[in-house]
Amino acid sequence: MPATIRYISEPHPVTGVTNSKLGIWCFLASEVMLFGGLFSAYILLRTGVPDWPHGASRLNVPLATLNTLILIISSVTMVMSWASLVMKNLGRFRSYMAATVFLGLAFLVVKGFEYGSKFAHHHYPSTDNFYAIYFTLTGLHGLHVLIGILVNLYFLFPGSALWEKDAGQFSGRVEAAGLYWHFVDLVWIFLFPVLYLL
Amino acid sequence: MDHNRSEEIKKHIKIYITVFVLLAVLTILTVTVSYMRLAILPAVIIALAIAMTKGSLVAGFFMHLFSEKKIIFVLLLFTILFFFTLLILPSLRH
Numbered sequence A: 001m002p003a004t005i006r007y008i009s010e011p012h013p014v015t016g017v018t019n020s021k022l023g024i025w026c027f028l029a030s031e032v033m034l035f036g037g038l039f040s041a042y043i044l045l046r047t048g049v050p051d052w053p054h055g056a057s058r059l060n061v062p063l064a065t066l067n068t069l070i071l072i073i074s075s076v077t078m079v080m081s082w083a084s085l086v087m088k089n090l091g092r093f094r095s096y097m098a099a100t101v102f103l104g105l106a107f108l109v110v111k112g113f114e115y116g117s118k119f120a121h122h123h124y125p126s127t128d129n130f131y132a133i134y135f136t137l138t139g140l141h142g143l144h145v146l147i148g149i150l151v152n153l154y155f156l157f158p159g160s161a162l163w164e165k166d167a168g169q170f171s172g173r174v175e176a177a178g179l180y181w182h183f184v185d186l187v188w189i190f191l192f193p194v195l196y197l198l
Numbered sequence B: 001m002d003h004n005r006s007e008e009i010k011k012h013i014k015i016y017i018t019v020f021v022l023l024a025v026l027t028i029l030t031v032t033v034s035y036m037r038l039a040i041l042p043a044v045i046i047a048l049a050i051a052m053t054k055g056s057l058v059a060g061f062f063m064h065l066f067s068e069k070k071i072i073f074v075l076l077l078f079t080i081l082f083f084f085t086l087l088i089l090p091s092l093r094h
Helices: A019-047 A061-086 A090-120 A129-156 A158-165 A167-197 B002-035 B040-062 B070-093
Strands: none
Touching (some): A019 A167, A061 A090, A061 B002, A061 B040, A167 B040, B002 B040
């Protein structure tokens, strides 16, 4: 009898949710601590000096606004890809997941242009505290976007083989990946005004 | 059972599209307000209020928090408590 992990496709009797859902939320809680620590550092750095530069004077607001809209749309396509699985439509799942991956890559390309422009003007993390916290926060966030793209690519291609064997388990995995992706969008929703608009 | 689930999902899709429109509008709003170059305190309050509204929409609808089980809320309550502790702790050095 093969060993199987229990309460993956059906909810746990005590918690009321699957182990994977509880697990991903625990992981996201730890991510809140990670980004929370950096936000705390930003607040301390900013309130510690009288002359912190206004975000728009150093950074490209229109580009970042575009990136905000890109991530929001990608959250919609991500949740639609999961909804497609619930409606038993693997083809539509692939389309929406591909769109999510594409939008994630678009976000990173825009970020690449932003960083490239900074480096071309000799602005690096070591330049001053503003750039230090800007590159750290957006760099860590960008890394999270990249990891999300890789996970989504896995579910788009080799991982989708699980759909034939256990559709419920595959839907649960995509839902968990979706929760991670929405969290990454959520972090940007706070990063964008804090760094660029204030 | 499957048919009911499909109908339920179709309702959800309408909600997702509505939420997207709201998020787009709030994004434009927050950028517009930033161009007004308000004093720092009202600027921060408005920016954070808009961000928290957007965040609640993403968390509530895309992450299904509004229809999630109690245990997830308990977990998140502790998370928020620890997050604010983390935020305030360094300032207490004074």
